[in-house]
Amino acid sequence: MRAVVTRVKNASVVIDGATVASIEKGFLVLLGVAPGDTAADAEKLADRVCGCRVFEDEAGKMNLNLAQAGGSLLVVSQFTLYADLKSRRPGFTTAARPEVAEPLYEQFKAFCRARGFTVACGEFGADMQVISQNDGPVTLLFQTEKA
Numbered sequence: 001m002r003a004v005v006t007r008v009k010n011a012s013v014v015i016d017g018a019t020v021a022s023i024e025k026g027f028l029v030l031l032g033v034a035p036g037d038t039a040a041d042a043e044k045l046a047d048r049v050c051g052c053r054v055f056e057d058e059a060g061k062m063n064l065n066l067a068q069a070g071g072s073l074l075v076v077s078q079f080t081l082y083a084d085l086k087s088r089r090p091g092f093t094t095a096a097r098p099e100v101a102e103p104l105y106e107q108f109k110a111f112c113r114a115r116g117f118t119v120a121c122g123e124f125g126a127d128m129q130v131i132s133q134n135d136g137p138v139t140l141l142f143q144t145e146k147a
Contacts, residue, residue: 026073067115
C-alpha cells in the first residue's frame with residue numbers, strides 16, 4: 001500500500017458540485033492499493049500514519065502526532081499512486097483491481113477509526129475534486145512494500 005499524506009489546515013472532497021466530506025486540522029491521505037496487499041498492510045499503514053509526529057509542539061518542533069494535535073483524517077482512494085510511468089501515457093496494471101482495493105481502503109479507514117480518529121472520506125471510484133489547504137507544507141510518502 002502507498003499513502004501520500006499531507007498535513008492540512010483543512011481539506012474537503014466535492015462530488016458533482018456537493019461537498020461530501022471535510023476536515024479541519026489533520027491529514028489528507030491519498031491511498032493506493034497494490035494487488036498483493038493485505039489487511040495486515042492496511043493495519044500497519046494506519047498505525048504508521050496515525051502515529052506520525054509532524055505537528056508542532058509548544059517549542060515549534062515537529063514532535064506531536066495526530067492525536068496529540070487533535071487532528072482528523074480525510075482519506076481518498078488514489079489508484080494512480082501505482083501508475084507505471086515508463087511511457088508518456090501512464091498504465092495502471094500495478095494497481096489493485098477495485099474488488100481488492102475497495103475492501104482494503106475500507107479496512108484502512110476502520111483501523112484509523114479504531115485508534116479513535118474521526119475519518120472522513122471520498123467515494124471509492126468517483127470523480128472527485130479534492131481541495132486542501134496544506135500546512136507547512138508537510139507531505140510524506142508511506143509504503144508497505146517489502147524492500
